[in-house]
Amino acid sequence: MKLTVLVDNNTYIDQYYAGEPAVSYYIEIDDLKILFDTGYSHIFIKNAVSMGIDLNAVTHIVLSHGHNDHSRGLKYLREQYALPNARLVAHPLCFRPKSYENEYIGAPFSLEEINRLFCYQPAEAPVFLSENCIFLGQIPELYSFEKRKAIGTTIIDGAEREDLCLDDSALVCRTDQGLFIVTGCSHSGICSITDHARKVCQDQRITGIIGGFHLFDTDSKLEETIRFLSDLSPDMLYPCHCVSLKAKAQMLKYMDIEEVGVGLTIQL
Structure with a gap:
């Protein structure tokens, strides 16, 4: 696996790539070339x-969820690359409209447009993209301290509802060293994601995790998450994107964490 x-x-410093508050990873595993999230703009391209x-080599586009800092780059990808054989995998609720304080924060295409423009595979259950790469589907809520909180609203069955980000998912790669988990924002909780990945893959070993953990405050949720990750003791831990400096500083008191930046390559 290479990410x-x-x-x-x-x-x-000294690597002159562009950044933005968003996520996009390129993952090579087995015979797959996976674009995991597409950021907010054309910057990932x-x-x-x-x-x-x-x-052009991309075989799969995987979206962690529908928020625009993970999905808005789709329109730039579609403008510049045909990708006729690439499969788009995401939770069925990913392309529902999403708003926060009257501002649209969802994907750039409607569900109808997605079905027309991409080879779309909605997946609520786990999907094995290959023997060693699995899209986890909908994440069960396994810990009370990770109780889902609404982020704005969405439209389901024609009605406006609180958006509990049920479309939030993750990717897991199986390696000889154990499981490597790739997340977007972890709205469903990084601990729940991790245990769901272990159950799906029937492997308790976690070699690494990269992505946003949605941890901002030094509160009880952070304390419980740190306790979980410290007990887990992965070889590599890369909290980024939606993890605040305060949260990272607190994590560093109990475990080693690595810096993430554009151009980082992880190879297992």
């Missing part, structure tokens, strides 16, 4: 070109 960060909030990554 390359195409977009992150952070950039490295610009960075991929600079890194020598040919997005």
